Amino acid sequence: MTARLLFLIWLATLGASLGTGAANTPVLTSSPRRVVILPIRDDIMPPLVYVVRRGVKTAMDSKADLLVLDMNTRGGRVDSTEKIMEILAQFPGESVTYVNKAAYSAGAFIAVATHRIYMAPESVIGAAAPIMLAPGGTGVEAMPETLEIKTTSALSARIRSYAQKNGHNPDVVEAMIDKQKELVIDGKTINEKGRILTLTNVEAEREYGTPPKPLLSAGTVESLDVLIDKLAGPGAYKTVIQPTGAEKLATWINALNWLWLIIGVAGIYIEIKTPGFGLPGIVGISAFALYFLGSYVAGLSGLEWPALFVLGLVLVILELFVFPGTVLLGLAGALLMIVTIVMAMVDIYPGNPALPDLPQLKLPLRNLGLAAVGSAVTLFILSRVLPKTSLYGVLVSQSASGVRSVETEAQVQASRIGREGVAISVLRPGGKAMFGDEVLDVVTQGEMLPKGTRVRIIGHSAKEAIVEPIEPSNPVAG
Structure with missing residues (x-):
């Protein structure tokens, strides 16, 4: 009986305290909206x-x-x-x-x-x-x-x-x-x-x-x-949110984003094919910069995609000039560049999935397709026409790094005719070969030669030496 009475008193006290607390508790103000x-x-x-x-x-x-x-x-x-x-x-x-x-x-x-x-x-x-x-x-x-x-x-x-x-x-x-x-x-x-x-x-x-x-x-x-x-x-x-002048500029930049890709690819290609670093490289890099600038100003992408694009380009350069024949570096770099080009055109909002769905990829893939076709046509024309024109000489002579002039380069190339060396990478048909203590970019006349094959210089195409195998059936080991 006593225990029951104490329990009822406790309930009454608890109810009173809750009621008083509720009455006296101030309304909490939320933070400013x-x-x-x-x-x-x-x-x-x-x-x-x-x-x-x-x-x-x-x-x-x-x-x-x-x-x-x-x-x-x-x-x-x-x-x-x-x-x-x-x-x-x-x-x-x-x-x-x-x-x-x-x-x-x-x-x-x-x-x-x-x-x-x-x-x-x-x-x-x-x-x-x-x-x-x-x-x-x-x-x-x-x-x-x-x-x-x-x-x-x-x-x-x-x-x-x-x-x-x-x-x-x-x-x-x-x-x-x-x-x-x-x-x-x-x-x-x-x-x-x-x-x-x-x-x-x-x-x-x-x-x-x-x-x-x-x-x-x-x-x-x-x-x-x-x-x-x-x-x-x-x-x-x-x-x-105030409009900026850059957003007006981005309108016409993005309207031509496929063209910037074509110019970028063509510029980098010509730069690789000519000695030194000059006007083609500057034009190519500027075109890619315009492409990513337009996407950035339009609010489509941040700075992470151009940064990853540069990383991909570095990997490709390492494959071509430092570690020829490794394939993996060049493949990873090319894939990274393609992914960044596509993702820079994808409109992703905070809180949404990081990976885009098919409708989001429709426009970027269309633009990439146009750029791929345009680049292929442009590179085909350039590879056939450019070396035969006076413009090629101008491009080579305007190297920003002060390399040899066209005349000097022609003399050096003429002196190499007949030199013999060893392929230090697989020639597919392009690659690297060692002539004495000099490493040159070389290209065969279409055949693929394994690493270690002895080769002879028979001519030049742009800055690449054209070679033929001396002993095609008996490659040198090592």
Whole structure:
């Protein structure tokens, strides 16, 4: 009995203490929320894609709670708009658009790709029907009827999918694109057939349906700062992404990335084939630098890929000039260079798998294929034509390291004719051979010779000595 009474007293005391503690415990304030602000200004063109990609990756890296688009645009290119919408979809947190005066055309598309839309006083959104620019961008010309129907249908479906995903009314969005769309809600005609829907901030926030729901806008807010205070609270940590001049430069660099690869391969090939280090090597290295610079500025890759590319190039050089015939070094280097070239074009976001999937590899592999074909054709032409032209002499004589002139090199090559030596690597048909105490790059006339074969110099091709076997059936051991 006593034990039971003590137990009941203990329960009462525990309950009182818990109740008092709960009543007196202060509400813990969380740390300031992180907000990344992305300005969407002027025309929506390719440079803006790079800005948005950088902004989204910054938000993901910093684990931002809120991504805000500060928008004032009259529209822009459809391809850039669709890419921006795809990039925004990668952000795992909450995304918001603040229509800071205007979100016409492509701007309305991008706004729908965010979770909520707020508007400034006297702002507008809509008028998103596709148009076709006249040649040279001098104006707008009539779109052929079939093309207009196809384009409108495709865009409507694409934008409806984003609207449905983010909780916006897909009928409202479709009425902004398709002039054949009549929009009637609660018996009230919002948009007549034959017109393109454009909404003011007041119209966009009007509520319809049961239960009442805003037409498109979650509300009118005086300023961007007020909106951030409303959504993230006072004292939020803000990061504003500002466009850079380099991102505009990266637009045309990346448009020609396959060409930089062709020039890079051709430049390095000519450099290997000519004595010393000169103009071809500088051009080749510069072309590869432009390729990786474009990917870096566009936000596609970091500095790790160009660094690994240089490592691969070093391995190939070691294979050619230091350890000829080992194969493994050259193979590893070439494979590393190819992988870095592909990965520099892959768009990978923080938190996503490090290895890309097939859709992510589609564009990089296409560009690599174009570059491979172009390089093969270029190298074939150069190997046949370049040694016979005066340009070859200019390239050789302009060596940056001050090596022998063309005339001196020709004299040295002529003096080697008839010299005999020993292959110090397998000739496939190229390789290395020792002539006295001098090691030369040599090439046979097509046959493969094992290491140790005695050979004789019979001519030259660029900087390589052409050799023939002295005793093809009795190679020298060692």
